[in-house]
Amino acid sequence: MSAATSLPVAGTRTVRRYAGALVRRHPRMVWGALLLHVLAAVAALAAPRLIGDLVESVEQGTTTDHVDRIMLLLAGFVVAQAVLTRYARYISQVLAEKVLADLREDFVGNALALPLGTVEAAGSGDLLTRTSRDVDQLGWSVRMALPEWTIAVITAVATFAAALSVGWWVALPCLLGVPPLVIGLRWYLARAKDGYLRESATYSQINATLTETVHGARTVEALGLGEERVRAIDEDIADSFAAERYTLRLRTVFFPSMEISYLLPTVGTLLVGGWLYLRGDVSLGDVTAATLYVQMLIDPVDRIVSILDELQMGAASLARLLGVADVPDDRTATDRVPDGEELRAQDVRFSYGSGRDVLHGVDLHVGAGERLAMVGPSGAGKSTLGRLLAGIHPPRTGSVTVGGVALTELPLDDLRGHVALVTQEHHVFVGTLRENLALAAKPGATEDDVRAALAAVDALEWADALPEGLDTVVGSGGLALTDAQAQQVALARLVLADPHTLVLDEATSLIDPRAARHLERSLAAVLEGRTVIAIAHRLFSAHDADRVAVVEDGRIAELGSHDELVAAGGSYAALWESWHGRS
Structure with a gap:
């Protein structure tokens, strides 16, 4: 139970290109949301200017009617801001859901296109973490963090522009906050992405260790490996703790330094504005408006910086999700058409x-x-060898061909029409029994075809006896099928897929020997004329076969019919005698 190889992580440029491509898929919604956010920000900026004018008019003497008019204007802008913000956020949320849906579809497509050998080498932990935690983290970033960050950026830019409209002198105190902000951001961004990628990788390792331990629970118990597995999980948790402590330290250093950059402009505006007011260069209303604008800058800038942390985690998750697409394909499809169905290694x-x-x-x-x-x-x-003959893995050297064409040169859809693999591993998807079978059916398959496939694998009787027949919901949350029934469903899918060559790798191992014997005889009738490669420990499969290949130490030690090999007195003869208890 060794640690698995991690799947790749996409680079920064790839992440940026993909994010840009996602946004460009919905240009109208993007520009509509941006326009509404800008209008909402402009409506919010009217308040400081109106309050500044009100302070100045009160200083110089004013009337109740003038104050009432200003208050009505303030109320009008507040209502306008609320309405614009509501629709801007609505469009942003809809856009975020569309973008997230596109991303999930792309990820699922990339994950399903992964070479099986790569998935097995990586283990289930890494892919499971990417499909769960990374998708959830990215979902939060796209739904909440990114829209809020966009609003904050627009608000900050508009507010700064409004502050400068009061007078050029407002830029001076605002510049006081730039050095600590830039220094803090550069320090943080240089470390954050690697920190969050390491954090996610530790979660993958924890999932991998837990999954391996659970799947191998019987082996762990039988060999007394419990303490060793607990130590391995403790080590993984310790690594995760160290990774999270590192990112926490980044935040505890970064955020306090940002507070300084927020306070300096406000204090500077009061000092510079007060000095200019005493000199008579600006009015009290200008100082009031400038101070309020600079004060208003704190909230959007603070949100920009705070949400940037979430965006870093989202970017790390996106890089991990996109990295799945960077796995090189293990096959190169060509236009060559197989001449026949002969398999040759x-x-x-x-x-x-x-x-x-x-x-x-x-x-x-x-x-x-x-x-x-x-x-x-x-x-x-x-x-x-069975997996190579089914085109699951490409050989390191040599060739595996069907009709003279290498299996790795056939498009997957074409390949599965020539050869398919069924192992002792099986999966029942959530849905009706009919839907589970239809997954493998060719276009145009009828109800009779489905029932015939079930009958072929000796499963029609129990399928009809289910509470709702073929419409019974099975899988997680539905009716639980036995291991033997689930295996029969997998075999029925194979019949519906109708490949010419079948590789059965212990395909009946979970069914009791008597039922397996009956099942294989039923399959023999259905699969007449097809090529069948059966990998099994039960030697009655070999007895019924045209030829038997004895595999030892990665080589074919013997090849011939059952009678020939028994007569030869070699390895197969010893296996046959041992299986019958005559050794």
């Missing part, structure tokens, strides 16, 4: 990652319509 060698080869120069020819059984001890390489 020539000098095939294969290794997982950069480790040693688990297959060593395998040569194998499987004729169209032939039934081949692959047997051998656990760890000999049977399943690995």
Whole structure:
């Protein structure tokens, strides 16, 4: 149970290009939201100017009617700001949901396109964290943080422009806050992204360790590995704690330094404005308006800085989600069309990652319509060879072809029409039994086709006996199917997919031997004329096959019919005798 290899993380340029592309998909909503936010910000800026004029008029002497008019104007601008802000936020939220929906669809598409070998090497923890925590974090950033940050930026720019309209001198105290703001931002941004990426990576490792421990619970218990697994999880949590402590330290240094940049402009405006007022260069109304404008700058600037922290986490999550698309494809589709359905492996060698080869120069020819059984001890390489014959993995060297065309040169849709793999692993999706089966059906499949597929795998009787028949909801939250029933559903999907060649890797291992024997006989009738490669420990599969391939230490040690191999007295004969209890 070693740590898995992490999936890649997209670079900053990729993140920016993708974010820009998402925004460009909805130009009308983007410009509409920006326009409404600008108008709302302008409406909010009327208050300081009106209050400044009111202070100045009171100083010089005014009437009740004048005060009433100013108050009515203030009320009108407040109402206008509220209405504009409401619709601006509404459009921003709708835009955010559309953008998030686009992003989720892109991510799901990229995740489904991942080479299976890459998914297995990365483990479930990393991909699970990206599909859960990273999507949730990015969802919050897109729905809340990004719209709020956009509003804050527009408000800050408009407020600063309004402050300068009072007089050029207002720029001087505002500039006092720039040095600590720039220094703090540069220090923080240089460290934040790597810190949050490390934080997310530790969550992936925790998920990976927990998932491996749960999946291997029986092994852990049988070998007494409980304390070791607890130590591994403790180490992962310690790494996560250190990563979170680092990002927390960034925030505790960054945010207090920002407070200084907020206070200096306000104090400076009062001092400079007061000095100019005493000199007679500005009016009391100008000083009042300038101070209020500078004071108003604190809130949007504070939101810009505060939300920037959330945006950093969102950007880190987006980089992890986009990194899935950076995984290189393990196949190059061509326009070549297979000439027949013969499978051929020539000098095939294969290794997982950069480790040693688990297959060593395998040569194998499987004729169209032939039934081949692959047997051998656990760890000999049977399943690995089966996966290469199904086009799941490309060989490290050598070739695996169907009709003279390499499996890795066929588009996935075409490949699955030629060869498909069913393993002892299976999944029942949330939905009706009919919907679960229709996932694999070809376009135009009828109700009779679905029922025929169930009958072919000996599952029609129990399927009809379900509370609502084929319309019974199964999967998480629905009716729980037994392991044997779920495996039969997987096999029925295979029948509906109608590939020419089937690779069955322990496909009936979860069904009791008597039922499995009956099931395989039923399948034999349905799959007549198709090529079948059966990987199994139960040697009755080999007895019924046209030929048997004995795999040992990553090589084909023996190849021939059941009778030939038994007569040869080699490894297969020893396995057959042992299986019958005659050793």
